[in-house]
Amino acid sequence: MNTAALPRPRRAHLARTLLLTVAIKCLALYGLWFACFSHPQTRHMLLPAGQVERHLFAVPAAPVSSTKK
Amino acid sequence: MPPLDDVVALSRLQFAATALYHFLFVPLTLGLAWLLVIMESVYVMTGRQIYKDMTQFWGKLFGINFAMGVTTGITMEFQFGTNWAYYSHYVGDIFGAPLAIEGLMAFFLESTMVGLFFLGWDRLSKGKHLVVTFCVALGSSLSALWILIANGWMNHPVGAEFNFDTMRMELVSIADVIFNPVAQVKFVHTAAAGYVTASMFVLGISALYLLKARDVQFALRSFAIAAAFGLASTLSVIVLGDESGYTAGEVNKVKLAAIEAAWETEAAPAGLTLFGFPDDEQQTTHYAVRIPYVLGLIATRSTDGQVAGIRELRAENEARIRKGKEAYAALLRLKGGDKSPAARTAFAAVKNDLGYGLMLKKYTPNVVDATDAQIRQAAADTIPKVAPLFWSFRGMVFLGFLFLFIFGAAVYFMVRRNLAPQRWLLKLCVLAIPLPWVAAELGWVVAEYGRQPWTIAGVLPTHLSASSLSAGSLWFSLAGFLGFYTLLLVVEMGLMVKYARLGPASLHTGRYHGETPLSRADDHAAAA
Numbered sequence: 001m002n003t004a005a006l007p008r009p010r011r012a013h014l015a016r017t018l019l020l021t022v023a024i025k026c027l028a029l030y031g032l033w034f035a036c037f038s039h040p041q042t043r044h045m046l047l048p049a050g051q052v053e054r055h056l057f058a059v060p061a062a063p064v065s066s067t068k069k
Numbered sequence: 070m071p072p073l074d075d076v077v078a079l080s081r082l083q084f085a086a087t088a089l090y091h092f093l094f095v096p097l098t099l100g101l102a103w104l105l106v107i108m109e110s111v112y113v114m115t116g117r118q119i120y121k122d123m124t125q126f127w128g129k130l131f132g133i134n135f136a137m138g139v140t141t142g143i144t145m146e147f148q149f150g151t152n153w154a155y156y157s158h159y160v161g162d163i164f165g166a167p168l169a170i171e172g173l174m175a176f177f178l179e180s181t182m183v184g185l186f187f188l189g190w191d192r193l194s195k196g197k198h199l200v201v202t203f204c205v206a207l208g209s210s211l212s213a214l215w216i217l218i219a220n221g222w223m224n225h226p227v228g229a230e231f232n233f234d235t236m237r238m239e240l241v242s243i244a245d246v247i248f249n250p251v252a253q254v255k256f257v258h259t260a261a262a263g264y265v266t267a268s269m270f271v272l273g274i275s276a277l278y279l280l281k282a283r284d285v286q287f288a289l290r291s292f293a294i295a296a297a298f299g300l301a302s303t304l305s306v307i308v309l310g311d312e313s314g315y316t317a318g319e320v321n322k323v324k325l326a327a328i329e330a331a332w333e334t335e336a337a338p339a340g341l342t343l344f345g346f347p348d349d350e351q352q353t354t355h356y357a358v359r360i361p362y363v364l365g366l367i368a369t370r371s372t373d374g375q376v377a378g379i380r381e382l383r384a385e386n387e388a389r390i391r392k393g394k395e396a397y398a399a400l401l402r403l404k405g406g407d408k409s410p411a412a413r414t415a416f417a418a419v420k421n422d423l424g425y426g427l428m429l430k431k432y433t434p435n436v437v438d439a440t441d442a443q444i445r446q447a448a449a450d451t452i453p454k455v456a457p458l459f460w461s462f463r464g465m466v467f468l469g470f471l472f473l474f475i476f477g478a479a480v481y482f483m484v485r486r487n488l489a490p491q492r493w494l495l496k497l498c499v500l501a502i503p504l505p506w507v508a509a510e511l512g513w514v515v516a517e518y519g520r521q522p523w524t525i526a527g528v529l530p531t532h533l534s535a536s537s538l539s540a541g542s543l544w545f546s547l548a549g550f551l552g553f554y555t556l557l558l559v560v561e562m563g564l565m566v567k568y569a570r571l572g573p574a575s576l577h578t579g580r581y582h583g584e585t586p587l588s589r590a591d592d593h594a595a596a597a
């Protein structure tokens with residue numbers, strides 16, 4: 001088989017490519033998070049119980065609920 | 070294709086797309102890490118340089134996949150808080166621990182050890198480096214374990230109870246969550262599928278080298294390890310898949326019935342529909358090819374256990390929706406301020422069916438006044454569409470048995486020392502490289518689509534789990550995800566193809582194909 005056409009990367013070429021890709025990926029992820037996900041409705045996977053009640057009940061219940069923090 | 074402005078459908082599409090993309094990277098990491106452990110163990114035991122070269126070359130491809138895949142899963146956690154606020158609130162008390170532990174495993178064990186794997190060859194002794202490689206494999210498997218514990222809980226929510234004060238599920242027993250049978254069987258099945266993926270990857274690329282008669286000794290040893298590990302892993306996947314089906318028959322009866330297009334409850338043991346065209350409208354399977362008794366024997370492991378059919382399960386769910394309506398009324402009473410022992414007792418008696426009552430919210434804002442027609446509609450919704458599950462499952466199983474044939478034939482001809490003339494098998498190995506990914510993605514479709522209409526089985530319907538977002542923002546973030554992941558995939562494919570073409574010559578040891586005239590002579594001699 002003729003191998004003359006095969007590229008010959010330098011030893012550290014792959015490491016540099018991967019580091020650059022990971023850095024660009026982190027930046028892209030940060031951009032995506034900043035643009036679309038930086039204001040989540042739930043903080044720390046917790047909503048006020050009243051908001052959940054309004055979502056689940058047709059007629060909001062009387063305001064006697066408590067929220068565990 | 071979801072309606073353009075359906076927020077729930079768009080949120081589902083976004084989560085499904087990111088999860089499926091993420092899982093293109095995961096299985097290779099899971100499996101290749103253990104193949105590296107095997108190759109390096111042989112190097113440590115025999116001291117033969119070729120096994121070190123194998124560990125370093127396949128480790129290079131592992132590194133490419135790891136670098137591309139790492140953090141692609143974190144985008145799903147972004148979506149929890151933003152797209153799935155109510156789901157996130159419901160599961161927050163349960164998922165906190167597994168997701169935090171997974172993060173620790175991924176970043177402090179797996180990523181640190183991956184760094185040591187690449188930088189430690191000249192700094193660590195052979196034995197210590199092997200321990201590092203073992204920790205990479207262990208770390209990746211443990212990361213998967215914690216994620217699948219969380220996923221298993223969504224399919225079978227044990228060890229938690231609904232708290233009407235906080236309006237969420239709260240952890241009662243972490244042991245029950247960890248040792249959830251659905252999670253355990255899901256983990257071993259998924260991990261074994263990852264081992265199959267990596268084995269096919271190594272087998273296929275090694276077969277390519279053998280077809281081209283280059284780096285033959287290197288390729289033969291890689292091929293042998295991948296064939297043996299792949300055969301053992303495929304047998305494990307099939308056995309554990311059977312276990313997964315049995316567990317589904319115990320706790321996810323609707324999913325099992327939909328996968329098997331079991332419209333009616335048959336006399337035990339039920340027959341298996343091998344092939345056919347399920348028709349959701351008419352609730353029948355056209356041109357069904359059936360094998361008597363097999364489904365009953367597989368799903369119940371008995372000759373007298375019944376597999377519940379879809380019609381029976383829908384009737385059961387209708388009854389649960391009626392009780393759920395009572396649960397909803399009892400919860401309203403509690404939230405209205407009546408926390409008397411009688412009110413608590415009334416709710417406790419029916420609270421396990423509250424989720425079924427919530428299914429009615431799709432049809433009426435006031436669940437307690439739901440009509441019989443609305444209850445029947447909601448009961449029909451508790452059955453996922455059969456055809457996609459039926460075909461996805463059969464596609465996955467067919468591929469599983471194809472892998473068994475390929476690995477079995479590979480081991481057979483290796484043991485007979487008669488591999489070189491089997492060019493058909495080598496070509497098949499190359500063509501089969503992408504198929505384990507297809508099988509894995511089909512498996513996830515079966516697992517997740519089969520859980521519908523729930524995000525948490527029997528507890529929280531999908532249509533109540535999503536946040537109140539605009540369709541425009543979801544389309545925007547979906548386009549961002551698809552563009553981002555597609556770019557990553559293209560970069561990964563480009564690097565993989567480039568380094569696979571280079572082969573072990575990319576290690577610059579001077580011993581491999583194209584590096585020296587001597588290595589070319591060795592190739593030709595070995596091929597001859």
